[in-house]
Amino acid sequence: MDDIFDVMIIGAGAAGLTAGIYSSRARHSTLILNEGAIGGQMVLTDEIANYPGVENTQGYSLANTMKKQAKEFGCKIKSNIQIKEYQLEGKVKKVSLHDGREFSAKTVILAPGGKPRSLDIPGEDQFKGKGISYCATCDGDFFTGKEIAVIGGGNSALEEAVSLTKYAEKVTIIHQFDHFQAFEHAIREAKNHPRIKFIMESELRAFEGDTGLQKIQVEHLPSGNISEINVEGAFVFIGYMPNTKAFKDLVTLNSRDEIIVDEDKNTSTRGVFAAGDCIPKKYRQVTTAVADGTIAALSASAYLRDL
Amino acid sequence: MKLLQTNLQEVETAAELDKMIKENDNVMVCCGRMGPMCIPVYDIMEELEDERSKVKFAVMAFDSPEAGIIRDAKECRSFMGLPFTMYYKNGVVTAATSSIQNRSQVMSIIDEKLCN
Ligand SMILES: Cc1cc2nc3c(=O)[nH]c(=O)nc-3n(C[C@H](O)[C@H](O)[C@H](O)COP(=O)(O)OP(=O)(O)OC[C@H]3O[C@@H](n4cnc5c(N)ncnc54)[C@H](O)[C@@H]3O)c2cc1C
Numbered sequence: 001m002d003d004i005f006d007v008m009i010i011g012a013g014a015a016g017l018t019a020g021i022y023s024s025r026a027r028h029s030t031l032i033l034n035e036g037a038i039g040g041q042m043v044l045t046d047e048i049a050n051y052p053g054v055e056n057t058q059g060y061s062l063a064n065t066m067k068k069q070a071k072e073f074g075c076k077i078k079s080n081i082q083i084k085e086y087q088l089e090g091k092v093k094k095v096s097l098h099d100g101r102e103f104s105a106k107t108v109i110l111a112p113g114g115k116p117r118s119l120d121i122p123g124e125d126q127f128k129g130k131g132i133s134y135c136a137t138c139d140g141d142f143f144t145g146k147e148i149a150v151i152g153g154g155n156s157a158l159e160e161a162v163s164l165t166k167y168a169e170k171v172t173i174i175h176q177f178d179h180f181q182a183f184e185h186a187i188r189e190a191k192n193h194p195r196i197k198f199i200m201e202s203e204l205r206a207f208e209g210d211t212g213l214q215k216i217q218v219e220h221l222p223s224g225n226i227s228e229i230n231v232e233g234a235f236v237f238i239g240y241m242p243n244t245k246a247f248k249d250l251v252t253l254n255s256r257d258e259i260i261v262d263e264d265k266n267t268s269t270r271g272v273f274a275a276g277d278c279i280p281k282k283y284r285q286v287t288t289a290v291a292d293g294t295i296a297a298l299s300a301s302a303y304l305r306d307l
Numbered sequence: 308m309k310l311l312q313t314n315l316q317e318v319e320t321a322a323e324l325d326k327m328i329k330e331n332d333n334v335m336v337c338c339g340r341m342g343p344m345c346i347p348v349y350d351i352m353e354e355l356e357d358e359r360s361k362v363k364f365a366v367m368a369f370d371s372p373e374a375g376i377i378r379d380a381k382e383c384r385s386f387m388g389l390p391f392t393m394y395y396k397n398g399v400v401t402a403a404t405s406s407i408q409n410r411s412q413v414m415s416i417i418d419e420k421l422c423n
Contacts, residue, residue, distance in 0.1 A: 036409070037351075038350065128388065128406050129388030129404065129407075130388070133387070135342065135343050137342065138343060138388070139387060
C-alpha cells in the first residue's frame with residue numbers, strides 16, 4: 001500500500017480537477033488518478049468561449065490552469081494510469097493499478113466523464129489517421145479538395161460538417177434517423193450549404209481502402225440496401241457516453257449508465273460521490289462539471305468531518 | 308522559435324533532428340500542433356521521459372517549414388491525422404504512427420521497436 005489519502009478522485013477532467021482544487025485547499029490530502037490525458041474533454045476542445053471570466057481560450061490552456069491550481073494547493077495527480085480494481089465499500093476505499101500500486105482513501109469522488117462513441121465497424125482501427133478522424137480542427141486541412149463523409153446528426157456533426165467545407169470539395173452527412181438532434185440554426189446552416197449532401201436513415205457498415213481510406217459501405221435502414229460511397233475522409237461525431245462501466249457493480253447506475261446521485265452528489269455507496277458528465281443531467285458543459293466537482297468536494301469534506 | 312508549449316525538447320530545424328537521430332540510438336519525435344489529438348501524446352511522452360531513460364523524446368511543430376523532414380517522409384505518405392509520430396532506431400525509422408495514440412500503444416512501440 002503506497003499511501004492513505006483523505007480524498008481520492010477518479011478522473012482529471014473539469015469535474016475532477018475542480019474537486020481536487022476544493023479538497024486540497026481545505027487541507028485534505030488529495031490524490032487524483034486519471035486514465036487519460038489531464039483535462040479530459042477540455043483538451044479535445046479547440047476553443048472554449050463560454051467559460052465565465054475567461055475570454056476565448058483553448059481547451060488545453062484552461063485544463064493546464066486548473067491542473068496548476070490543484071497542484072499548488074498540494075493535490076497529487078497521477079495521469080495515464082490504468083486501474084485494475086476498486087473496493088469502494090467500508091471506511092477505507094482502495095484502488096489497485098495494473099502496475100501493482102495500491103492507493104487508499106477515506107472518501108472517493110468519481111469523475112470519469114464521458115468518451116466519444118466509436119462505430120466499432122470493420123476498418124475503423126485500420127484507417128484511423130489514414131482517412132478516419134474525430135477532430136475537424138486538427139485534421140481538416142488534410143482533406144483539401146477531397147470528398148469526405150461526416151457521420152452523425154447532432155450539433156457537433158452539423159457544425160463540423162459546415163466547418164469542413166473550408167477544405168473539402170464535397171461533404172456527405174450520414175445520419176441514422178430521418179431528422180437531426182441539433183439546434184435549429186445548426187441544421188439550417190448545414191442544409192443551406194451548397195456543398196453538403198445528406199444521406200438519412202442510414203448507418204455505416206465498413207471502411208475500406210488500401211494504404212488510406214477509399215470508400216465506405218452504407219446501409220439504408222428501411223430497405224436494408226447497402227451502397228458504396230467513394231470518400232477519402234470520414235469524420236465521426238456520434239456523441240458521448242458515460243465512462244462508468246468500471247463502476248457498474250459498485251454504485252447504482254440508471255438505464256443510460258449514468259451514476260445516480262442526490263443533490264449533494266452522494267452515490268448509493270456511503271462515502272462515494274460523483275460529479276461531471278458521468279451523472280444524469282441535461283446540459284454537459286465545463287461550467288456544469290465544475291459546479292458538480294465543487295459540490296462533491298464540499299460534501300466529501302463534510303463526510304470527513306463526521307467520520 | 309519554439310511553437311509548442313510542452314515540457315519536452317522542441318526540435319526546430321531538420322539539421323537539429325538529424326543530429327539528434329545520429330547522437331541517440333533511440334528517438335521518438337512527435338510532430339504536431341497544440342491540438343486535441345496531439346496534446347495527449349505529448350502528455351504521455353512527458354511521463355515516459357522518466358520511465359524510459361534509453362529513449363530521447365522530442366517534439367517538432369508541424370507547421371514549421373523545417374518539419375518537412377517528417378511531413379514528407381515516405382513513412383508518412385498515407386498519413387492524414389495529427390500528430391505524425393516517428394520512432395528512430397540507430398538512425399533509421401523503425402515505426403511511424405498517425406493521429407492520437409494511447410499510452411499502451413506508445414509503450415508497445417517503444418518496447419518492441421526501440422528498447423528491444
Ligand atoms: C469536442 C467537444 C467540444 C466541447 N465544447 C465545449 C465548450 O465549448 N464549452 C463547454 O462548456 N463545454 C464543452 N464541451 C463539454 C465539456 O468539455 C464537458 O462537459 C466537460 O469537460 C466534462 O468534464 P468531466 O470532468 O465531467 O469529464 P471529462 O472531461 O470526460 O474527464 C474525465 C476524465 O476521467 C478520466 N477517466 C475516465 N475513466 C476513468 C477511470 N476509470 N479511471 C481514471 N480516470 C478515468 C478520463 O480519461 C478523463 O481524463 C465540449 C466537449 C467536446 C467533446
